[in-house]
Amino acid sequence: MRNTLGSVGVAAAAAAIVGARLSWLPVTVYLGSVYLTAPSAPGGAAAVWAWPMQPGPQVSAWAVAVGAFAAGTALLATRGARPVRQ
Numbered sequence: 001m002r003n004t005l006g007s008v009g010v011a012a013a014a015a016a017i018v019g020a021r022l023s024w025l026p027v028t029v030y031l032g033s034v035y036l037t038a039p040s041a042p043g044g045a046a047a048v049w050a051w052p053m054q055p056g057p058q059v060s061a062w063a064v065a066v067g068a069f070a071a072g073t074a075l076l077a078t079r080g081a082r083p084v085r086q
Contacts, residue, residue, distance in 0.1 A: 002051070002065045005065050005069045006051060007052075009065070009067075009072030010068055010072055011027045013068075013075050014026040015076055015081045016076045019084055020081040020084075023081075034050045034052055038050035042054050042055050051065055
């Protein structure tokens with residue numbers, strides 16, 4: 001649930017910045033790089049930057065995911081998706 005919530009927020013922010021067509025790209029690159037570089041021990045600073053790889057009850061990881069969702073949703077609601085140029 002946490003990872004879905006955070007990923008939707010990142011994708012919503014990306015839709016407002018780079019457009020709806022490419023909004024999946026930042027999420028995929030971020031999640032892939034975190035999966036490859038996250039430390040195996042949970043907690044610490046990794047709970048903030050590697051929130052998708054943390055175990056469920058990590059409060060810091062939940063805070064980052066909820067913050068990403070809120071920020072992305074607010075950005076998309078205020079600016080809308082970037083228009084596609086043809």
